[in-house]
Amino acid sequence: MSGRVGGTSKTATMADAVGELVRDGDTVAIEGFTHLICFAAGHEIIRQRKRDLTLARMTPDVIYDQMIGAGVARKLIFSWLGNPGVGSLHAVRRRIEHADPEPLEIEEYSHFGMVCRYVAGASNLPFFPIRSYYESDIPSVNPNIKPMRSPYEDGTEVYVVPPLRPDVTIVHAQRATAAGDTQIWGLLGCQKEAAFAAERVIVVCEEVVDEAVVRRDPNRTVIPGIVVDAVVEQPFACHPSYAQGYYDRDNAFYLEWERISKDPEALERWLKEWVHGLEGHTEYVARMGDRWDGLMAGERLSGQVNYGDYS
Amino acid sequence: MSGRVGGTSKTATMADAVGELVRDGDTVAIEGFTHLICFAAGHEIIRQRKRDLTLARMTPDVIYDQMIGAGVARKLIFSWLGNPGVGSLHAVRRRIEHADPEPLEIEEYSHFGMVCRYVAGASNLPFFPIRSYYESDIPSVNPNIKPMRSPYEDGTEVYVVPPLRPDVTIVHAQRATAAGDTQIWGLLGCQKEAAFAAERVIVVCEEVVDEAVVRRDPNRTVIPGIVVDAVVEQPFACHPSYAQGYYDRDNAFYLEWERISKDPEALERWLKEWVHGLEGHTEYVARMGDRWDGLMAGERLSGQVNYGDYS
């Protein structure tokens, strides 16, 4: 780690974290299942014109359609390729269906296969066995998915998937300390597994909080600072995805994206206006103006539990 | 499930839950790593004079020394056999070392091996691979631990362990609903995995709480009601183990046990006085009298998080 994002405090700007930790040719995972998808990090990767990335994600979603449309990636590893509840990722499809403007290499699994690739990567396991892919054509188009037999009497056939070890995993969280102890609530997806599987980890959060906040509820910590390289405080970084308890999913944007993504020129214009044309996400948030009014979350508190004073 | 512990409300008395769900010859797992060890359930199993049980637990601890001393078990599956920080489990040792009063079959793993047996059981996997047991004599005394090679280029050698599927898993929790949605904080051990791996699950808790309490903080739920057969409200059921935020570990008792366990007659007397001589755990708690004064936990609250109102 370089000076700016090193030391006991790992706080960094998005520009510095992405600039120093995401390198051309890297395998990058920006995870988050519907919830906590860090669009701001994807935009910064586009803004810095990273190249030849291999992008991994269970559900590429609009964020990877934007990144792949912007030309930062040469390959995509995924399990479900769509605009959830809306339609297609047209920029991705143009590259797969028509090599337009250039081909995109793909490597696909099922959801469970992708999750277990992260688990294997996080656990330093050479393979992970699952009961899936039986009588499916998926293994025939992905030789990484191999059949194996149980060494026990039952001799049950399973399939195995190889570990996935991203060079960089980027996760978004509601809060983290400067040391990287990260707390998440709401949908958990596979962020923990993707973070432990990675060589480098960037945690982006709504709020950098005092260590005391985290120490009050240690069971809420999903990713410990020990595996985190940089902590970026970037409120609203998930738009149009959401952060449970902070803001809502902007479903209208997902609908709008269908139209934008269909038209390469509209996509170009969108990238110019909302990514290249902006300093960073803070400007993006300001530019959204009162669109935020409909997206703020009301209060619904968790209640407290007692950890006990044992002095 | 029989009438008394069936239905939407799964609440039952300890006597009914153990009476109906723990059967002679069963494989029983009472899990909890130092924390939340449900001694009261073990005592009820002794009180009901269950027989020929196979007891599974990472760390048999004092509870299994009591149960094995009382003669409920024919076999022990474990990874660390001791009285933590104190000494030995002498009743267990008498049976292993001298078949006194009768032999005890043992099947042993390392901690990681035991945990992964539960994970395999919970996941319906025929085997689970781990990087352990290399150049150890453990596999030579346990043929269930088998070497296997990665099917990928690296050809890494791992060892595999078989799934462990207890007939009954008993876990203790701070709180649960009548439907069995169970919330735990503090040390988590392998209770979740052991519960999902089991055919039948008994959740014992300090408090049965209203559904609304659990719904305020769904991320705190460790075991969902869907896998729970009976919910027993039994405060202080973990003594001399502890429940984070409710009461402390009774370290003095662990020290006393060293002396009791060493002497078969003292052990007999203890069982007579504290198990067979009592109706149940409520009487045990009362009989402890002011011993509780030194064991109550002070207040140290978690703080609250906002899940957000999305109406």
Added chain:
Amino acid sequence: MSQDGYTKNEMMIAASARTLAGERVCFVGVGLPNIVCNLAQRTVSPELQLVYEAGVFGARPQRLPLSIGDPTLVSGSTAVTSMFELFAFYLQAGLIDAAFLGGAQIDRFGNLNTTVIGDYAAPKVRLPGSGGACEIAIHARRILVIMRQATRSFVGDLDFQTSPGHSGDPAHDRARGWFGSGPTSVVTDLATFGFDEETGEMTLLTVHPGVTIDDVRANMGWDPRLSGSLGETPPPTEDELRLIRTQLDPQGMYTS
């Protein structure tokens, strides 16, 4: 809105909900299946527990969820689980009794294609892929299919088999040792189908009111096997329509 006072989707939803009678744990996504499951909960299957595929249990959504990970599903639910545990501890462990699947193509044995139209290497249309469908088809004890019917989607041969259905060889199917038994029902905008116990072949059970067997035949790529007791699908009841319109989809987002 048909002249009978209900829409094709309302017919599909009502017919699908009835297939959930007696089920205990249902794996559900958003859109039609979400409305179907919630309708079943309020009619034929009050005990039905919904497990949302984003990892939410006992959801009490305060509004119609617009994505499988809608935050309204989380606030006030009884449990949230990681994707690994959802697939390993619940689905692969056989805890899911019923699940809904659909696809771009289905064949007469209920095999599904959600991956590609045309050649995989040079696709005419690149579809989303498996997501969880492949393992859901293998592990959920009953698979319920909801699809609009057309000759291009009900095909003799799939371009790609993403999720296995029945093999066509019942002995083979019994020997699989899966929790899943292949699809048990298919509800379309024209009719409802079951699968023959013996051959595992899709069988026309009922045609929706106002639909003829020829309409059904005209909208699928093979000549369907007909049930001995072929009849008409009971139309949506007033109660079903009231629940759909007043509680489950008041804006008519999925039902108009």
Added chain:
Amino acid sequence: MSQDGYTKNEMMIAASARTLAGERVCFVGVGLPNIVCNLAQRTVSPELQLVYEAGVFGARPQRLPLSIGDPTLVSGSTAVTSMFELFAFYLQAGLIDAAFLGGAQIDRFGNLNTTVIGDYAAPKVRLPGSGGACEIAIHARRILVIMRQATRSFVGDLDFQTSPGHSGDPAHDRARGWFGSGPTSVVTDLATFGFDEETGEMTLLTVHPGVTIDDVRANMGWDPRLSGSLGETPPPTEDELRLIRTQLDPQGMYTS
């Protein structure tokens, strides 16, 4: 209390703490290792992060923990993890830099027996078994051993090899591809040992003040290899003793 004003355990603790200089993440249990790690944190290794083997990170115990799962380790810690994640994501993944092991028997290559004295099938003494020791020995980058020294515990041949140390064949050890490199130091109540780079054999580095090489020889089952720079263990400093007695073990539970 020796006439030098410190106890054998205080000497062991001080000598062990110094071996942690520069380490980053240490896997720790209770008893001596807990005191050793906390002493190192306050002296040679201020950046040291302690991971308690019950799954607790960044513990701030308000009292001396009396068990590896003492609740005082949890309240106010930065993270708690399940046993599966602790062993899979941390230990097996190579995140643990140093760990302490001990045992009933150790041989000249640092192999350890915590399973049985005598024959496994008909044991003279049944010991606790592996616990996490086997995988800790394989994955922790440095293994530090603390054991009281005696001929019955420092033996030529183990009755049972629970946890692997050095094999005696350096080429083999290098080819293992483990994160673990076998024990790097052994601290006893009489002396400190390292392991020879070439042969992986236990090598006497220093004898504690007032102890002779013959005392050390008399309390082990083989004639130990001697370091070229064999010297005396520096006694506990006043600072080390002050920290042990006033902060880490004021009741002298582990140090008297």
